[in-house]
Amino acid sequence: TTIQSSTSYKDVAIARDNYKNWSVCMKNYLLAQDLWDIIEASSERKAEDSEADIRNWRKKNAAALLAMQNSCEPNLISEIGEITSAKDAWNALAKIYEPTTVDESGQPAAKVEEHQLPATITNQQSKVQELQAPTLSQGDSADWDLVRHILYVYPDAITAKVSIYGETLLHLAIIAGHVKIVENLVELMSEQDIEIRDTEGLTALGIAAMYGRTEIAKCIVRKNEELVVAPDKRGHIPLVMALRYAAHQNMIRYLYSVTPIDFLLSENGSHGSLVLSYFISLRMFGFKKIYDMKLMHTYALEVVRCMSKEISALDSNKLLYGVVLYPFFEAAKRGIVEFIVEMIKAKPDFMTVYFMNGRSVILSAVENRQEKIFSLLYGFNERKLRVVFGLDDFRNNLLHLAGLLAPSSQLDHISGAALQMQRELQWYKVIIS
Structure with missing residues (x-):
């Protein structure tokens, strides 16, 4: 059995005003170290005990006694310094420091044992x-x-x-x-x-x-x-x-x-x-939250319009390497149609520009099931054919992507497997038509 250093007990060194906390902490420690049976009455040595049992008892008794001594301030060790039994030392400290209660007659009340708690x-x-x-x-x-x-x-x-x-x-x-x-x-x-x-x-x-x-x-x-x-x-x-x-x-x-x-x-x-x-x-109507959301949406749209004026002046070749391309396709993925419309108004080349895996904005819309973005296809006019029959880097066209299972973020909004399957079939039919 190993014993922790005495410093681990200094914070709970025994004193009259903290005996209860000390006894709880010490009992926890002895239980953890498999030493508590030394304190219990059932651990007394018997005449028929073997020599190995006696040696084991002495070892555990010494370990338990040392733990209690290490938890005492130097001036308190004298209270149990001459005691050789851990059980006797425990009882001696309890007698000295545990407060004595009295009954209604003024006599010392009998101690309530742990198992007697109602x-x-x-x-x-x-x-x-x-x-x-x-x-x-x-x-x-x-x-x-x-x-x-x-x-x-x-x-x-x-x-x-x-x-x-x-x-x-x-x-x-x-x-x-x-x-x-x-x-x-x-x-x-x-x-x-x-x-x-x-x-x-x-x-x-x-x-x-x-x-x-x-x-x-x-x-x-x-x-x-x-x-x-x-x-x-x-x-x-x-x-x-x-x-x-x-x-x-x-x-x-x-x-x-x-x-x-x-x-x-x-x-x-x-x-x-x-x-x-x-x-x-409590005025918990939710109106202010809705108003704040709409206001933020309006401000964001104004920022996008200001950006579009600058983007319109960019060279088309720079779009492939510019910082605008990633937000553009992220907006398509999330279905932010206002951003897509403003960017295409500023630079029509965005209709046919390709991003990751060689996918255009329409291919990305089909993959992520963003119907509002996909509906922009009807306004592409002469560039529509190029987009409709376009392939990505894996040779996938619109039908291939429509045949893939929709992202979980989209399916989670539809309750029930039957309705989810119906929605997927609707997408496929729209692409075929």
Whole structure:
């Protein structure tokens, strides 16, 4: 067994005010090093143990004892310096540093063993703090290690309500915004566990909606889709909670997309009217976004027109090596017909210029299924034949490219394989005609 250097323990050196954190960290270390059985009562040496068993016990005992000694500041080593048993040293430190609780009569209360923790542990204040601390602290990766240890010791804690508001570990992790912890907890929980509510009737998704935790909401919905229509005590579904408390547009858009439209109809209650009223009060009409998009489109078109004036003065041979050629064919690939029209107006040679693989703008339009670009062919007049019967570097003509499967970016816009096939056949028939 190898022991880490003492510097790895200095940040958690034992003291009265941090004994609980120290004991958790030390137990994790001993478990990882397969030394924890030395601390447990079942590891006591027996008379019938073989010599090899005794040597192994001594080795593990020394390793565990050294780990505890290394975690102490020099002035604290004297507390366990003369003790030769790791178990005795552990118990001695617990007796010295663990706070003693008293019962209602003023007598020392009996210590609650780990396995005695009930399913609902809100009455055990020290245990509540131990469960809350890792989820409410800042370090995400370290937090999950602590939570995992707690769940190992107290398996029922995953569904236990650990706050006065009836919140579970999952609820607390959502409030703190720890995405990684939430993902790990959700993976361990069943669909029924995810449905646990706090004292306000909020599910995990309702809490995520309140705090605007969009990524967390997606994780929860993947586990249990039914939560999108689970109301709290006031009858508010998560979408309404997001509108009422957080007003985060990403969260609202996501919850609206996964909430069944039928559920928002008037015959199913006031959910739809509440959503509509909040949209109005928050002025989330979408008009400004559409206006901004149209304005940007207008500005972009003006820039293109200014460019076309300069391009018209270029020598035709320079088009093959100029910086305009790539944007021209990229626009054809994406179906930006305004750009193509302005460039052809400025320089008609663009109709028959070739780019990668020897393809013209029309061949590129067919390959990428851009019907608006392809329709420009009808205005090519005398150059139409050259384009229609033109071949690329692989000897492909319009029919060959129409026979290839359309890019996924185009097929994704058509729902269903049957409609996709119908669309492909329509393209092929248009090219033949």
